[in-house]
Amino acid sequence: MEMTTHPMTRMPTSGSSYEEWNQDKTRRMNIWDSKRFPQNQCPHCNGSGWVWKDWGEGEWAPCSCQSRIQTRKHTENAGLSKSLAKFNLNDFRADQAWQTALLKSTCDYARHPKGFLFICGQPGAGKTHLAAGAFNYILKGGARGKGRSWPDLMAELKAAQNTPDYVRLMDELKGCQILYLDDFLHAVKKQPTTGDLKLAFEIINARYDNDRNPTIITSNLTPSEIAKFDSSLSGRIVEAAGAHMLIIAPDPDRDYRTRKGVEV
Known part of the structure; x- marks a missing residue:
């Protein structure tokens, strides 16, 4: 044959x-x-x-498509909203010196995530763009994490209280490789509730104690403003962030949202 x-x-x-x-x-x-x-x-x-x-x-x-698929899976598992998942550090416009300084420090952290990255201060200055961009960059490197806006997270936790989902989510927030909290301590009534502060301290303190696990936080509140509500919470953030505590000074000209209009 x-x-x-x-x-x-x-x-x-x-x-x-x-x-x-x-x-x-x-x-x-x-x-x-x-x-x-x-x-x-x-x-x-x-x-x-x-x-x-x-x-x-x-x-x-x-x-080569496997790395892209893995990144997409990590992003989906992180629970990041579509609006936050789209941000990229390469797209951040740094036209002024203060923006360049913010971008450089954020990129340094993204390349070597250790401790906390805390970006706070002036609303509309690009805090979310930088933080979400850093988080997405770290996920692309293979890390597994969780990302939430603070208001959404509070609603999710309060809805899950007294259920196994609450314990599971809190364990994930405390122990994941990289955690991103956007709009930290944002409250409709301009002041976080006692319950919000208790949850915030429990999450931040756990990550602080666990070898200061990489954590990215944005907030309109500065450390001194957070200290008015809880000095222990503020102190842990400041210590864990170190040189990566980026405070954007108040300046209406730095709010890109108000610059979108056209004067006539």
């Missing part, structure tokens, strides 16, 4: 180059199956997450 070679492993013929043969083999080995890979339509691996490389015996190798 005449032996034949499977077309996927057949050696190049005299009329075809190795490159053409390898490309055809890769295509055959990675035929996309919409039922198996509905969420990944990568043109390189056709959704499988693997590419066939080399010739002869060959070998499987992870496709």
Whole structure:
């Protein structure tokens, strides 16, 4: 009986180059199956997450799309809203010296996350853009984390009180690799409640005690303003942030929201 070679492993013929043969083999080995890979339509691996490389015996190798998929999964698992997940440090406009200084310090932290990054002060000055951008950058590096706006988190925790979900969420907030809290201690009545302060201290203190786990926080309140409500809470934030405590001085000209209008 005449032996034949499977077309996927057949050696190049005299009329075809190795490159053409390898490309055809890769295509055959990675035929996309919409039922198996509905969420990944990568043109390189056709959704499988693997590419066939080399010739002869060959070998499987992870496709470059896997890092993007992993980052997306980490972002989804972090619970970050779509509005926060879109921020990127590369998109932050640093037209003035104070913006350049903020961006540099934030980038330094994102590259080497340790302790706290606390960005506070003037509303509308880009605090959320910087903090969310740093958080997203760290997630892309493979870290697992949780990200929430403070008002949403308070509503979620209060709704889950006296349930297993409350314990699970608090454990995640205290122990995750990287935590991001946006608009920290924001309150509708301009003053956080006793319950809010108690939850804030429990979360911050746990991360402070746990080798000062990387934590990113934005707030309109400065440390001295937080100290009026709880000096112990403020003190832990200041100590854990160190050089990465960025206070934006009050200045209406730094509020980009008020600059969007057009004078007529």
